[in-house]
């Protein structure tokens with residue numbers, strides 16, 4: 509191994525898909541050939557310039573990349589400490605980072621000659637991104653969504669249907685994201701020949717965690733160049749919210765070997781991690797186990813039963829976390845903290861009022877942590893936070909939390 513990679517955090521996963529003790533391929537024998545075929549095809553695509561040329565062209569003309577790196581001047585002034593930059597991935601087509609990954613997987617599906625795309629979705633953001641790209645390429649799209657989530661997320665269900673997708677309500681288990689992912693995996697095994705499974709975060713069996721990370725790494729790669737252009741150096745702290753961990757992994761990965769850069773992942777603390785079990789903080793409040801084909805930190809009870817997460821933000825509501833985060837946590841290369849619903853809501857209002865940006869509730873968790881640390885840091889400390897989604901989808905939730913009835917005229 510070359511010297512510069514000897515102590516690198518970027519070499520993982522190994523050939524079995526392991527990041528230290530995490531990740532891997534815990535799948536049934538029927539699924540194994542599909543996973544191996546996907547892995548081989550991804551390895552070929554990864555080194556094919558034509559694949560990345562097509563990707564870059566779509567990122568530019570369809571998604572609207574690069575997303576700006578924006579100096580949040582009023583926010584910086586109000587907090588009175590570190591200089592705050594926001595990576596504006598909420599400006600992407602469909603309003604979040606999800607499409608970066610979906611485009612990559614669907615280009616791969618096209619190379620493999622697959623004409624039917626399946627996906628799981630919780631809040632509906634990944635389902636919408638997948639339905640969008642399928643419409644663009646004329647592919648059949650089936651989205652598995654917990655029956656409970658179908659009820660809670662009607663606007664996104666309608667969006668997916670407008671885009672031509674079939675939304676399948678999943679009633680097994682508790683009818684949430686975890687169950688939707690199980691059903692999608694079952695569908696994949698049954699419809700091997702024409703179907704490609706497009707996973708929405710850095711979870712699942714190898715190669716998904718690494719592949720999704722690679723597609724999302726455009727976030728960190730751009731941020732690094734943009735910070736260099738703006739400040740002539742690296743940021744001191746980078747920070748992102750974590751559901752499964754894909755937007756965070758995308759921001760973090762290009763910086764992993766820049767040891768001067770402090771890396772912070774922010775989990776959803778719901779009603780409080782120490783006081784209650786009503787949270788989604790898999791790393792700060794869970795322990796290792798196996799779910800959806802990989803070993804990672806999970807929310808589980810004493811018998812190893814997976815628990816439902818709880819958060820004001822539907823997009824953070826996953827009981828696991830990508831295995832690479834579990835490894836970065838154990839190696840201490842990254843720090844993981846949690847933020848409560850209440851703190852996230854305060855950050856939401858703060859962001860609207862200081863910067864004229866209505867953020868999604870997910871990145872508000874990262875912002876709430878920025879609000880905690882920035883005042884204590886010197887003015888020349890550079891923070892880069894990923895603004896991974898916009899808030900249009902969340903205004904009803906926020907109104908309810910603030911006690912405002914927006915169905916009636918003011």
Ligand SMILES: *Cc1c(COP(=O)(O)O)cnc(C)c1O
Nearest residue numbers: 709751752753754755823870897
């Ligand atoms: C889906 C989503 C998330 C959570 O997913 P990650 O894989 O952790 O990035 C976070 N923010 C937004 C806006 C989302 O849509």
